[in-house]
Amino acid sequence: MNGRIAGINEKSNRMIILTDYGYTFGICNVDYMQLDNVIAGELRSNGTELLTNITSGDDFVLDIEAYDCSKEAALSLLNAD
Numbered sequence: 001m002n003g004r005i006a007g008i009n010e011k012s013n014r015m016i017i018l019t020d021y022g023y024t025f026g027i028c029n030v031d032y033m034q035l036d037n038v039i040a041g042e043l044r045s046n047g048t049e050l051l052t053n054i055t056s057g058d059d060f061v062l063d064i065e066a067y068d069c070s071k072e073a074a075l076s077l078l079n080a081d
Contacts, residue, residue, distance in 0.1 A: 001044065002054070005037045007078045015062070016074040019043050023074030026062040043067060 003019040008030050017024045017039050024043045033053070041051035044067045052059050066077060 001040070001042065003039050003043050005033055005035055005039060007075065008033055008035065009078050014078050016069075016078050017043060019067075022068040022070060024064060025066040025069060025074055025077045026064040028060055028062045032056065032058065 001019060003017040003024060005015060006018040006023065007016040009015070010030055013027055013030050015026055015028060015030055015033060017026075021044060034055070037053050037055040039051055040054050042049050043051070043064070045064055046067070048061055048063050050059055051062050066073070069077070
């Protein structure tokens with residue numbers, strides 16, 4: 001499955017990815033991530049997934065905490081304190 005990075009919170013290493021099913025929210029090292037990067041891998045699971053940033057060619061680990069979220073829910077998770 002592919003998705004696009006739709007939001008990044010650099011202070012808390014959080015990211016949301018827009019997929020065909022809604023938004024996936026997770027925690028990872030976002031230092032080298034950019035908005036609109038294309039991400040490939042299992043984006044509809046709870047737990048740790050090894051994903052590929054197709055745009056940069058790098059693999060990374062994402063701790064997925066929610067998937068198939070609405071935009072409002074994803075933004076709330078992304079910006080939670």
